[in-house]
Amino acid sequence: MSIHAQSQAAHQPRFDPLRNVKKGDAAYHAVRRSILLGHTQPGEPLLEQRIAEQLNCSQGTVREALLRLEQDGLVLRRGYRGTVVSTTSMQEAAQMVEIRLQVESTGIRQSTMSIGRDILAELAAITSDMDEAVRALDFYRCSELDREFHMILFRQAALPSLEPILNRCALHIHRFTYLNAETMEPELSFGDNHRALLGVIGTRDPAAACESIKSHIGHVIERWAPLLVQELDRIHTHGTGLL
Amino acid sequence: MSIHAQSQAAHQPRFDPLRNVKKGDAAYHAVRRSILLGHTQPGEPLLEQRIAEQLNCSQGTVREALLRLEQDGLVLRRGYRGTVVSTTSMQEAAQMVEIRLQVESTGIRQSTMSIGRDILAELAAITSDMDEAVRALDFYRCSELDREFHMILFRQAALPSLEPILNRCALHIHRFTYLNAETMEPELSFGDNHRALLGVIGTRDPAAACESIKSHIGHVIERWAPLLVQELDRIHTHGTGLL
DNA sequence: CCGGTTAAGATTATCGATATCGATTTTGAA
DNA sequence: TTCAAAATCGATATCGATAATCTTAACCGG
Structure with missing residues (x-):
């Protein structure tokens, strides 16, 4: 499953109309949206590098997003073994x-x-x-x-x-x-x-x-x-x- | 207020008896402990760099810990303006x-x-x-x-x-x-x-x-x-x- | 054929440096 | 003098590279 940023800003930081919007937030919302819509299914693995490429940001930024999603209970992080989407019974x-x-x-x-x-x-x-x-x-x-x-x-x-x-x-x-x-x-x-x-x-x-x-x-x-x-x-x- | 790591491991990764303990976890527990014991009072600012120095790790690692503490509701992150300890009414x-x-x-x-x-x-x-x-x-x-x-x-x-x-x-x-x-x-x-x-x-x-x-x-x-x-x-x- | 050891590959965890932001102070011209 | 623009400063946010770790598969002696 591929996750897409909702808006792609070129990198002129000075005139970016979307400044104030942190990339970490964008990554968080993009992945969350994908999960809530069922586009990424429970059990499906989420790879930090892959998402980072899809969202044009660094691994660390995606990592931050996944950390937040874990606290939301939407994903399970299993140490060095990757992150998967959770389910709600x-x-x-x-x-x-x-x-x-x-x-x-x-x-x-x-x-x-x-x-x-x-x-x-x-x-x-x-x-x-x-x-x-x-x-x-x-x-x-x-x-x-x-x-x-x-x-x-x-x-x-x-x-x-x-x-x-x-x-x-x-x-x-x-x-x-x-x-x-x-x-x-x-x-x-x-x-x-x-x-x-x-x-x-x-x-x-x-x-x-x-x-x-x-x-x-x-x-x-x-x-x-x-x-x-x-x-x-x-x-x-x-x-x-x-x- | 200063936050101390509970154990200081020298950096021989191969023979570290505390391997498997991630630094991020250590940072999280150290700061959490300090908050729960009231050693860092509500309203007190937590600076990523300062804590990083005290705990011998990088800013990013502390950042991860603070992110988790925010989800626990123990700290409030205010963007570029720093992180403060919260209160519970x-x-x-x-x-x-x-x-x-x-x-x-x-x-x-x-x-x-x-x-x-x-x-x-x-x-x-x-x-x-x-x-x-x-x-x-x-x-x-x-x-x-x-x-x-x-x-x-x-x-x-x-x-x-x-x-x-x-x-x-x-x-x-x-x-x-x-x-x-x-x-x-x-x-x-x-x-x-x-x-x-x-x-x-x-x-x-x-x-x-x-x-x-x-x-x-x-x-x-x-x-x-x-x-x-x-x-x-x-x-x-x-x-x-x-x- | 098999159990165990090791090498390789994939992925997360950590780091140090840099970009960016928001508040404060300084500056400079009306 | 005063007020708005600009420089400054303390801090976070982001990045790219490297280290550590887990899994898998190759390997080997029996």
């Missing part, structure tokens, strides 16, 4: 949904109280972009925008060390959903869902916002990964009480 | 306890059914080492052994992509507890707790094991971070129902 995906519900529920209560008009506007803009991505059938962009929406919202809760955990969970849930989707029909209700959520947040009612986001996540799972619902039920009948 | 620590309870409860049910005698023996050995660390008042080693114990146990659940999340949470909880501890008295019951847990696991009763680990975690929190208990209660009165 249904059980893992279900647990990540649980964590996400737990973390986002707490987060949105804080966010609802501290969020400003400017951020709400930004979130509305992202939601519009998402409508566009849905119309263009660009599922990857759709998933990126969804993560961005949730992450910006969560950032308002000022719990920074939980952000990477939430991001990880969202990443894995998206990948699982995408790779196991039974249907690929575009879904405009996605954006409507976010708008409804923004509406509730606007009322500054933490409890309502909390319920709203839980139902949002629940609906998305039901719509895109009905198999996960089954697994989640199985978990709950085991009675995962909290302390 | 009480709210964040409380959320991490919740996540840990959620994840480990599920994990131990699986582990209880699939764990082998050899692993149980390994865990018992780690517990003995922990007794020793407690007697030596070596709290860092104690916390490392505790994490190792829980991680090995969780690994048996075969949910690999959740392992980094659990590890992160355990790391942050340990740091929070250590830096906010009101008492530092050694505690042999720590090891006894683990032995009791192993006993329950030996009965192969998943539900009992689940209760056992929840009570284990609860006891540790109560013992070392009573302030966290208060915060956890606050969370629960908000009614964090799951879907």
Whole structure:
């Protein structure tokens, strides 16, 4: 499988319109995209040199990207024996949904109280972009925008060390959903869902916002990964009480 | 604050007794140790070059370590402006306890059914080492052994992509507890707790094991971070129902 | 034919040097 | 004097080369 940089800048550093974009970030996003779209399959080896050539950067830069992907849980690095793409089992995906519900529920209560008009506007803009991505059938962009929406919202809760955990969970849930989707029909209700959520947040009612986001996540799972619902039920009948 | 390598190997690669130990790992552990012990305080800057000199390795190797620490949430990298040590607020620590309870409860049910005698023996050995660390008042080693114990146990659940999340949470909880501890008295019951847990696991009763680990975690929190208990209660009165 | 040792090839790990960036200070002309 | 452009400085980001390591396959004595 070959990984392509999304934009190829010639090397006039002084007038590069894409300065400020670090190559390491570009490499990270390129490989991540390839994995999330299933273009590089679980188990497939990722070679630092090869990717470096494809992306026009050095091995060290790719190494940095792979290191980050390992922490995201998307690849497994096996020392001198190479790096391979990981998988997400249904059980893992279900647990990540649980964590996400737990973390986002707490987060949105804080966010609802501290969020400003400017951020709400930004979130509305992202939601519009998402409508566009849905119309263009660009599922990857759709998933990126969804993560961005949730992450910006969560950032308002000022719990920074939980952000990477939430991001990880969202990443894995998206990948699982995408790779196991039974249907690929575009879904405009996605954006409507976010708008409804923004509406509730606007009322500054933490409890309502909390319920709203839980139902949002629940609906998305039901719509895109009905198999996960089954697994989640199985978990709950085991009675995962909290302390 | 200065960071020291724990062992200094001369450079005869062929006869190095510590071969197989990568310098990057050494750097990662050295810096992490320094942060967890509070020797480098939150907000304190970490300079790649300076650490490289202290650890006798190159900047790139330290860079790799800092990258990993960022993913652990222990440092914040601010591009060309340097890296600083992060903090863990009480709210964040409380959320991490919740996540840990959620994840480990599920994990131990699986582990209880699939764990082998050899692993149980390994865990018992780690517990003995922990007794020793407690007697030596070596709290860092104690916390490392505790994490190792829980991680090995969780690994048996075969949910690999959740392992980094659990590890992160355990790391942050340990740091929070250590830096906010009101008492530092050694505690042999720590090891006894683990032995009791192993006993329950030996009965192969998943539900009992689940209760056992929840009570284990609860006891540790109560013992070392009573302030966290208060915060956890606050969370629960908000009614964090799951879907 | 076979078990073990070693050589070769492929890949990661580490290094030292250089390019780039962002903040601060200096400069210089209005 | 003042303010914007330029030089400076401390630091990261990237590179290309080399060392260390693992895997595989060739080799060899029995």
